[in-house]
């Protein structure tokens with residue numbers, strides 16, 4: 001890879017945010033951090049026990065299997081079957097990953113050639129565009145319809161002709177948009193008609209509220225001919241630090257990913273896979289209390305913001321609120337005003353691409369009462385808008 005390829009990739013906004021947060025802490029300030037979507041809840045006890053057993057198991061001290069440990073395969077196929085009614089072949093249609101971020105990057109690197117187009121939602125989790133650029137391919141951003149679904153009709157024919165991959169992310173980070181199984185069927189149909197690999201990033205599969213149940217693209221008949229889906233333990237099970245996820249679906253795409261990974265790694269840590277095995281095996285008991293806590297937090301935050309005059313919709317999935325930057329502030333200016341004023345850390349929308357400008361994200365990673373405090377601070381800061389907004393920095 002040439003240095004110019006790396007240099008062409010803009011700085012990672014979360015790095016920038018982190019630098020500002022570290023600078024504030026160095027000044028001795030205590031911050032309410034609702035910036036990064038890193039779960040604050042504990043790793044479930046049943047998972048901790050599995051990790052302790054694994055760490056002491058002499059038989060597991062060697063290198064892991066390249067694709068996945070048999071127990072991980074069994075737990076994942078069981079989960080997909082009970083949760084979504086989906087059957088996958090554990091040998092050819094499944095692969096363990098050290099997190100879905102890495103998995104998405106590896107999928108793009110193993111699948112794309114220089115000059116290919118990757119269709120990406122216009123507001124997106126950063127790795128979609130960054131790994132596309134690392135592969136020498138070209139990100140083309142697909143606009144959203146008013147309801148948060150992708151406007152596939154807006155993709156230019158020239159781009160479509162060169163497109164090799166399309167990425168979808170529902171429930172969406174940061175938008176919180178959700179879809180129905182019919183919407184997913186339309187993506188599958190579009191991918192099949194245009195010979196695309198459809199990558200469904202299902203990072204928030206379990207975090208839904210008010211009766212909404214998140215569908216899987218693999219529930220669409222025939223989807224595994226064109227689609228792969230990524231699931232992760234990070235959000236659903238409070239396990240972001242463990243780094244375990246999986247990809248399931250198209251056997252061709254998975255064989256290609258496996259061939260790529262075999263050259264650069266040794267599969268996923270057995271310790272992490274055994275943690276994931278426990279999580280997916282016990283998902284039905286682990287998930288409800290985690291979701292219940294996020295729902296309480298969502299309600300507290302939404303209520304406190306509404307009390308401050310914000311017209312906020314209550315999202316039915318994810319662990320975020322995606323809010324407009326108040327009038328009078330630029331993107332970074334607003335983030336800095338909150339951090340340097342009341343000490344609230346939020347994520348600027350430009351972390352999720354240019355179309356995220358004018359918005360910011362709040363993560364539900366603090367207890368309800370702290371989120372209510374953050375909401376009050378956000379309201380007070382918004383009321384003190386500078387007379388003339390400075391233009392925001394480029395991302």
Ligand SMILES: Cc1ncc(COP(=O)(O)O)c(C=O)c1O
Pocket residue numbers: 037098099100101102125169172173201203232233234240244245
């Ligand atoms: C949409 C989306 N995909 C993927 C990830 C990465 O998850 P993981 O911890 O599995 O790498 C995140 C994390 O925030 C996310 O929001």
